[in-house]
Amino acid sequence: MTRRVVVTGLGVRAPGGSGARQFWDLLSSGRTATRSITSFDASACRSQVAGEIDFDPVAEGLSPREIRRMDRAAQFAVVCSREAVADSGLSFEGVRPERIGVSVGSAVAAAMSLEKEYRVLSDQGREWEVDPTYLTPHMFDHMVPSVLGAEVAWTVGAEGPVTVVSDGCTSGLDSVGYACRLIQEGSVDVMLAGATDTPLTPIVAACFDAIKATTPRNDDAEHASRPFDLSRNGFVLAEGAAMFVLEEYESAVRRGARIYAEVTGYATRLNAHHMTGLKTDGREMAEAIRVALDESRIDPTAIDYVNAHGSGTKQNDRHETAAFKRSLGDHAYAVPVSSIKSMVGHSLGAIGSIEIAASLLALTHQVVPPTANLHTADPECDLDYVPLTAREARLRSVLTVGSGFGGFQSAMVLRRPEEAAA
Amino acid sequence: MSDRALITGIGVVAPNGLGVKEYWNATLEGRGGIAPLTRFDASRYPSRLAGQILGFDPAEHLPNRLLPQTDVSTRLALVAAEQALADGGVDPAELVDFDLGVITSNASGGFAFTHREFANLWSKGPEYVSVYESFAWFYAVNTGQVSIRHKLRGPGAALVAEQAGGLDALGHARRSLRLGTPLVVTGGVDSALDPWGWASHLSSGLISDSDDPDRAYLPFDARARGHVPGEGGAFLVMEDEQGALRRGAGQVYGELAGYAATFDPHPDSGRPPALRRAAELAIADAGLEPSDIGVVFADAAGSADLDRTEAEAIAAVFGPRGVPVAAPKALTGRLLAGGGPLDVVAALFALRDGLLPAVPYEGETPDAYGIDLVRGTPRPTSARAALVLARGRWGFNSAVVVKAADRG
Numbered sequence: 090m091t092r093r094v095v096v097t098g099l100g101v102r103a104p105g106g107s108g109a110r111q112f113w114d115l116l117s118s119g120r121t122a123t124r125s126i127t128s129f130d131a132s133a134c135r136s137q138v139a140g141e142i143d144f145d146p147v148a149e150g151l152s153p154r155e156i157r158r159m160d161r162a163a164q165f166a167v168v169c170s171r172e173a174v175a176d177s178g179l180s181f182e183g184v185r186p187e188r189i190g191v192s193v194g195s196a197v198a199a200a201m202s203l204e205k206e207y208r209v210l211s212d213q214g215r216e217w218e219v220d221p222t223y224l225t226p227h228m229f230d231h232m233v234p235s236v237l238g239a240e241v242a243w244t245v246g247a248e249g250p251v252t253v254v255s256d257g258c259t260s261g262l263d264s265v266g267y268a269c270r271l272i273q274e275g276s277v278d279v280m281l282a283g284a285t286d287t288p289l290t291p292i293v294a295a296c297f298d299a300i301k302a303t304t305p306r307n308d309d310a311e312h313a314s315r316p317f318d319l320s321r322n323g324f325v326l327a328e329g330a331a332m333f334v335l336e337e338y339e340s341a342v343r344r345g346a347r348i349y350a351e352v353t354g355y356a357t358r359l360n361a362h363h364m365t366g367l368k369t370d371g372r373e374m375a376e377a378i379r380v381a382l383d384e385s386r387i388d389p390t391a392i393d394y395v396n397a398h399g400s401g402t403k404q405n406d407r408h409e410t411a412a413f414k415r416s417l418g419d420h421a422y423a424v425p426v427s428s429i430k431s432m433v434g435h436s437l438g439a440i441g442s443i444e445i446a447a448s449l450l451a452l453t454h455q456v457v458p459p460t461a462n463l464h465t466a467d468p469e470c471d472l473d474y475v476p477l478t479a480r481e482a483r484l485r486s487v488l489t490v491g492s493g494f495g496g497f498q499s500a501m502v503l504r505r506p507e508e509a510a511a
Numbered sequence: 512m513s514d515r516a517l518i519t520g521i522g523v524v525a526p527n528g529l530g531v532k533e534y535w536n537a538t539l540e541g542r543g544g545i546a547p548l549t550r551f552d553a554s555r556y557p558s559r560l561a562g563q564i565l566g567f568d569p570a571e572h573l574p575n576r577l578l579p580q581t582d583v584s585t586r587l588a589l590v591a592a593e594q595a596l597a598d599g600g601v602d603p604a605e606l607v608d609f610d611l612g613v614i615t616s617n618a619s620g621g622f623a624f625t626h627r628e629f630a631n632l633w634s635k636g637p638e639y640v641s642v643y644e645s646f647a648w649f650y651a652v653n654t655g656q657v658s659i660r661h662k663l664r665g666p667g668a669a670l671v672a673e674q675a676g677g678l679d680a681l682g683h684a685r686r687s688l689r690l691g692t693p694l695v696v697t698g699g700v701d702s703a704l705d706p707w708g709w710a711s712h713l714s715s716g717l718i719s720d721s722d723d724p725d726r727a728y729l730p731f732d733a734r735a736r737g738h739v740p741g742e743g744g745a746f747l748v749m750e751d752e753q754g755a756l757r758r759g760a761g762q763v764y765g766e767l768a769g770y771a772a773t774f775d776p777h778p779d780s781g782r783p784p785a786l787r788r789a790a791e792l793a794i795a796d797a798g799l800e801p802s803d804i805g806v807v808f809a810d811a812a813g814s815a816d817l818d819r820t821e822a823e824a825i826a827a828v829f830g831p832r833g834v835p836v837a838a839p840k841a842l843t844g845r846l847l848a849g850g851g852p853l854d855v856v857a858a859l860f861a862l863r864d865g866l867l868p869a870v871p872y873e874g875e876t877p878d879a880y881g882i883d884l885v886r887g888t889p890r891p892t893s894a895r896a897a898l899v900l901a902r903g904r905w906g907f908n909s910a911v912v913v914k915a916a917d918r919g
Contacts, residue, residue, distance in 0.1 A: 133637050186776065187788065196649055198671075207629045210710060214633025218706040221556050221713055228714035229904070232703060233618045233847065234650075235673045239905035243777045248785050250772035251907060252679055253671040255617070255650035263668060270686055276771075292629055295637040296645035359613060359658040359667040364580070364646040373664055376609055494646045495655025497667055 094269045095341050095506065096349040098177025098334030100169035100283075101446045103433045104140035104327055108172065113450045116458035117479045121432045123325045125310045128289045136303035138310040139289050140327025140434025160199040160231060163240045165330035165439075166285040170244045173281065177334035178346065181245050181279075190249035190277040191242045193332075194264030194284030196257045196438030196493070198234030201290045206231060241281050241332070249277040258493025259357065260284050261331070261441025262501055266355035268335050278340060283332030284442035297326060300365060302402060314435075315462040316399035316428035317406050317470040324400040327434025331442035349449040350487075350503040354385035360496035367404050367492070371412025374490060374498035378416035381500040387486060389417040392424055392502070394457050394482065396448045396489035397474075399428020400435050405492060410470045412490075412498075425482065427475040431461035441491045445501065448487040452505050457482050516685040516767040518913075519760040520599020520748030521856055522591035524700060526562035526741050526843045530594065534853075535860045539889050541871035543842035545724045545739050550623075551706050558718045560727045561704055562741020562844025580643040581656065582621025584702035584742070588653040589660060591746040592696055596661060599748035600761045601694065603661050610754075612665035612692045613658045614684045615746075616676035616699035617650040618847035623705035624648060657696060657746075665692045673903030674810065675772065677744065677851030678911045682770035684749045693754030699848030702742035712740045715904065717814055725872060728845075730811035730838045731818050731884050732874045738813035744849020745856045763916040764859045768896070769797030775906030786810075786908040787824040790898060793910035794828070797896065801829050804912070805894020806867050806885075808854040810902040811838035813845075821900065822880035831881035834898075835890060837861065841870040851901040855913060858897035862915035867892050 101108065105115040105122025115122060123140050131137040142165075146156045149168045159167065174181060181189065206228055210219035230236040238251040250271055254264040261284030268282030288294075297303040304323035306313040315321040341348060358380075360373040382389060395417075398409055413421040429447045436443060447458055456479050463476035484505070491499045521531045526544025528534030537544075544562045553559040569578055569586040577589065592613075596603070603611055625648040631639040646652060651669040658667055666687050670679045677699035684697035703711065712718055719737035721727035728739040749767060750760065771792030773785035794801055807829070810821055825836060839857045840850060861867050866889040876884045899911045 135637075186782070187773070187785075191774070196651075198650070204629070207626075207707065208633060210707065211630065211633065214630050214635075217630060218551055218555065219710050221710045224710055224714045226714055226716065228711045232622060232708065232711040233671070233673050233904070235618070235671045235676065235903055235907060236905055238672065239774075239907075242774050242906070246776070246780075248774050248776055248782075250679075251672070251774040252676070252772070255669045255671050256654070256667065257646075257649055257651040260651075267668070267683070270690075274686065291637065292625075292632055292640070292644075295628075295632055295640040296648070298637060299640050299642045300645055302645070357666050357668070358609060359655070359664050361608065361658045361662045361664045363659065364652075364655055376664075493651075494649070495651045495667070496658055497651065497655070 092273050092275060093338035094272045094335050094352045095338050096333050096449060097336050097341050097346040098173040099446050099449060100172025101331040101443060102142055102165050102169055103329040103443050104142055115432060116429055116447055117456055119459045119461050119477055119479060121311050121461050123310055123313050123434050129291055134294050135298040135305050137307040138313040138325050140325055141289060142328055159240060160202040161287040162195055162198055162285045163237050166193055166237055166332060167240050167244050169330045169332035170241050170281050173332045173334050174245060179334060184279055186246050186248035188249060188278040189245060189247040190271050190280045191238050191247045191251040192254055192264045192268040192280060192282040193237045193241055194254045194260030194438050195237055195286050196260050197286060197288045197293055199231035200293050201287050202231040204290045204292050245281050256497045257495050258437050259441055259491040259497040259499040260438030262491045262499040263357055265445055269352050269355055272335060272337050278337045280335040281332060282335055284439045285330035286437040286439040287328040288326060288437050289328050312462045314401050314431045316401040316431050316460055317466055317474045318463045319465045319467045321401045323402055325434035327436040329436040329439045329443050331446040348506040350452050350505060353504050354381035354502040356380035357499040360498060362496055365494050367408040369407060369411060371408050371415050374412035374492060375415035377498045377500040381502050385502040389420045391486050392488045393484045394451060394487045395424055395426040396444050396487060397426050397428045398490050398492045399430050401430060407469050410472055421472055425457045425475045426472050427458055427460045429458055444489050448489045448503050452484050452487060455481060455484050514689055515752045516688050516749050517752055517755050518747050518749055518764045519755055519762060520595040520601060521764060522594025522746045523856055524564060524587040524591045524743040525853055526564055526743055529564060529567060538839050538842060538857060538868045539866060543871060545727060545844055550704050556709060558713060558720050559722060560724055560739050562739055564743050580647055582624035582647050584700055585621055585652050585656055587743055588700035589656055591700055592657040595696060595746040595748050601748055603663060608662055608664035610665055610693045611663040612687050612695035613654045613663050614668045614680050614695055614697045615654045616670045616680035616848035617653055618671060618673050618676060618701050619703040620650045621647040621652055622703035622708040626705045626707045672907045674845060674847060674850050675901045675903035675907035675909040677848045678901045678909035679772055681767055681911055685767050685770060688751045694750040696746060697749055698744060698746035698852040700744035701847035701849050704742055728813050728841055729872055730813040730841055731876050731880060733877050735813050735815055735818055739844035741844025741846045744846050745852040765862060765916050766914045768914045769793040769912030771796055772909045784820055786821060787827050789908040789910040790824060790828050793912050797912035799896055803896050804834060804898045805892055806835045806837055806861060806897045808858050808897060808899040809836050809838050810900045811840045822882045826881040832883040835867055836882045836884050837867050838870050839868045854899045855911060858899050858913050862894055862897060865892055
């Protein structure tokens with residue numbers, strides 16, 4: 090019999106607040122946390138808006154050594170891990186270290202530190218043959234970011250499998266999916282899983298400027314992220330992280346854990362189409378959704394809320410709408426669908442985990458977070474996107490999806506514990 | 512019902528051989544690929560030797576449109592994946608696209624490519640950054656490009672665990688077979704031999720400063736003084752037995768029979784390192800006993816402390832000098848995500864040919880290590896199973912057991 094996986098703790102850092110409560114306050118109020126970029130001089134950038142976090146590592150409890158050693162993405166991951174552990178109420182000292190694993194998602198990992206070190210080593214880009222006398226001992230770990238997994242492992246004392254899942258913008262879904270497999274197959278009993286990304290640095294901004302993927306709506310930063318709206322013209326780059334404690338169901342029940350949800354299904358498919366382009370038919374995302382539903386042993390009609398990828402690019406929102414119709418049939422028109430990227434932006438590899446956090450909180454509060462800034466829907470996006478205002482609803486099962494460069498399409502089904510146990 | 516994970520196709524891009532036959536022949540003959548860096552003038556750097564793939568002309572192997580959008584690591588990955596599919600006789604057009612997965616490991620992304628774009632950004636301005644930078648750089652690039660080129664639309668993943676990640680990719684590929692995907696293209700290829708990538712390697716503090724290609728990287732030797740970074744790796748076609756039968760797979764190199772990953776406790780914890788446990792778990796996962804393992808392909812770090820830790824783990828599992836230890840990495844350098852999969856290829860060929868590759872150098876293995884390193888010339892073996900070990904900086908340990916193909 091397959092072992093089941095439940096989420097028993099969460100920690101989140103997203104734009105607009107710190108911790109799960111402020112995060113949920115933002116989402117349920119429909120406020121937005123996007124703003125003009127302050128983390129670097131973006132005056133030469135096409136897109137000058139972002140979802141930034143006012144993160145004070147000292148106030149967050151990181152020691153001077155941790156702050157020196159860790160890239161910002163690792164700091165986020167560690168802070169969220171500590172919060173998730175506390176939230177879970179699980180005594181990690183009581184679990185054999187060999188039975189604890191770690192899976193951290195990230196798309197661009199230590200991009201900020203890479204850029205910072207590059208500027209020194211190359212003398213602001215002047216020297217191709219960078220000067221090794223200015224190397225820091227952490228440079229290798231910025232190039233090879235498996236240290237993200239190591240930092241989280243040290244935080245919780247994990248000695249089971251540890252890895253970094255770097256599937257671009259689906260990393261945050263896929264790292265949790267990976268963790269579920271390890272628990273299901275019996276390799277571990279507990280996983281610290283989630284994702285982190287801190288891409289607010291000139292090179293990443295330039296990457297997306299170059300292909301016009303990010304929005305140029307610089308005069309209205311607060312309303313710049315407009316998923317499914319006719320006026321949408323690109324995503325808003327953001328930073329953030331979310332980490333979870335995942336446990337095997339029976340042992341979580343035995344210890345009387347508060348269970349956010351069971352992860353009942355997960356799948357990923359590649360579209361083999363284009364590194365940044367999407368086919369209009371949504372076939373591969375639809376297949377990922379179909380397989381995740383199958384694994385959950387539920388029909389499409391059992392899905393009460395779809396937490397969309399909803400990045401706010403022209404092609405994504407149409408692609409995704411097509412995928413929902415293809416996989417959910419008529420139910421696609423009945424089920425509420427929303428994108429929290431309208432409020433917190435798109436934090437690349439982290440957002441999949443942040444959206445899992447939003448889905449867990451939606452299940453907890455029985456409230457569907459809205460799609461902010463949605464005033465006039467694109468006629469080709471003709472589903473119920475819950476515009477502007479959160480909505481109370483009876484939520485038993487939530488589908489959350491992701492889509493990213495490289496063709497990655499992922500889907501996960503989360504069910505309330507009483508529904509899952511039935 | 513069998514759930515064996517068969518390896519039916521292999522592609523290799525290694526510093527001592529482009530192509531699996533070239534690599535294996537060079538490895539048996541003790542021909543290495545470690546040489547002075549040619550990509551740039553390395554004279555200002557304290558280490559100057561690398562395992563480079565010389566004479567690789569991407570235009571001979573890849574369509575022109577892929578060249579401007581790919582880093583050298585991705586070009587090599589595309590070549591290895593194409594070789595593996597061709598070697599396995601896999602024609603994706605004849606199969607169901609959702610049944611074909613791509614699971615790779617990567618450690619440094621498209622580093623030389625991104626170095627050039629960082630230089631464009633900081634020396635000229637953001638408008639000079641390539642339209643390809645957004646996807647030529649990130650760690651998932653090889654999974655995406657291999658998927659697109661061959662129309663593979665099954666599950667995809669990219670794992671990062673420094674040198675251990677390549678074996679994790681193979682383990683996850685086997686997991687994906689068990690979850691219902693009949694065929695996965697899997698492995699790892701890395702390259703970061705531009706000046707910034709080179710400097711990053713140096714910052715690890717583990718790089719040999721020798722200028723003698725025959726003496727620079729001497730794993731398990733008393734004179735070990737660090738390792739030599741290299742580029743390349745391997746891709747495999749891994750498929751379940753039913754799928755292989757159904758499509759009439761032409762050859763079976765062997766089976767990925769066991770896999771496990773562990774993480775070392777924090778150095779301050781006083782708890783024992785976890786490599787031994789990874790090895791034991793992988794052997795048990797394969798349904799074998801240590802006595803069934805005929806050779807260990809070692810991680811072979813080439814630094815005294817790391818070599819001793821690994822030797823102790825091997826001796827603890829197999830007894831002192833209880834199993835031959837091979838370290839063909841000594842010929843290629845350490846390939847980050849490519850190292851583990853390439854060692855798996857070497858293991859499969861060693862079992863097939865009944866020959867264990869030798870490290871090319873004469874010398875002395877410290878007695879205290881208690882291991883039987885295969886030196887000098889290849890050693891005949893009747894081994895039917897091999898253990899492959901890989902470790903990643905900060906405590907990642909991964910282990911794979913491969914079994915030889917059935918005889919007859």
